[in-house]
Amino acid sequence: MNETLQAIRQRRSIRKFQDTPIPDESRDAIIEAGRLAPSAMNRQERHFTIVQSQSLLADLNRESKAIAATSRNRHISLMAQSENYNIFHHAPLVIVVSGPDRPMVESDCAAAIQNMLIAAQSLGYGSCWVNFALFPFNGPKGGEFLQRLGIPEGYRPYGSLVVGVREDGPTGERVIRGNTVNTIPEDAA
Numbered sequence: 288m289n290e291t292l293q294a295i296r297q298r299r300s301i302r303k304f305q306d307t308p309i310p311d312e313s314r315d316a317i318i319e320a321g322r323l324a325p326s327a328m329n330r331q332e333r334h335f336t337i338v339q340s341q342s343l344l345a346d347l348n349r350e351s352k353a354i355a356a357t358s359r360n361r362h363i364s365l366m367a368q369s370e371n372y373n374i375f376h377h378a379p380l381v382i383v384v385s386g387p388d389r390p391m392v393e394s395d396c397a398a399a400i401q402n403m404l405i406a407a408q409s410l411g412y413g414s415c416w417v418n419f420a421l422f423p424f425n426g427p428k429g430g431e432f433l434q435r436l437g438i439p440e441g442y443r444p445y446g447s448l449v450v451g452v453r454e455d456g457p458t459g460e461r462v463i464r465g466n467t468v469n470t471i472p473e474d475a476a
């Protein structure tokens with residue numbers, strides 16, 4: 288199987304990382320993969336924030352959990368209430384992807400995040416998409432966090448991902464349980 292398909296097959300969400308930093312070269316390659324992702328009308332309006340500040344990550348973790356704890360989704364609220372749960376899974380690299388408030392920007396950001404997850408996998412790193420981090424941006428401290436993250440004026444985050452050296456060995460491939468397919472056959476001649 289070709290390497291791209293293999294990376295797609297073998298990528299799994301990783302939530303336990305070693306305390307090892309990601310070399311700048313790998314980080315830049317992952318970001319570049321995100322920046323190369325397609326965007327509607329080729330607008331390329333996404334912004335990528337590499338968050339290295341542990342105090343900012345700790346504040347985002349705390350605020351996300353405080354808001355998520357009140358969620359009507361029981362699974363989310365239980366996770367948020369767990370003292371040991373860290374929304375960034377203590378990963379050494381956190382990337383927030385933001386964009387302007389326009390139609391289709393959420394898809395643009397999702398395409399970038401998926402590209403980065405596959406890039407991380409292909410470089411041998413574990414990664415996880417983390418939308419838990421979005422909770423604060425609809426809350427009272429949203430403006431403050433936008434500013435602390437250096438998000439451009441008029442932009443807001445649509446997703447984030449974490450990357451690191453996985454603590455455990457490779458995980459099993461994802462088993463497809465849903466994601467149905469149908470084919471409409473060619474018209475009869």
Ligand SMILES: Cc1cc2nc3c(=O)[nH]c(=O)nc-3n(C[C@H](O)[C@H](O)[C@H](O)COP(=O)(O)O)c2cc1C
Pocket residue numbers: 298299300301302415416417418419420461
């Ligand atoms: C839009 C989106 C948001 C997600 N947000 C989170 C998150 O906040 N925290 C987390 O640990 N995983 C998050 N995930 C990862 C999913 O839980 C994971 O992809 C799913 O369980 C399938 O597992 P796999 O990635 O190993 O195939 C998110 C995935 C997607 C696509």
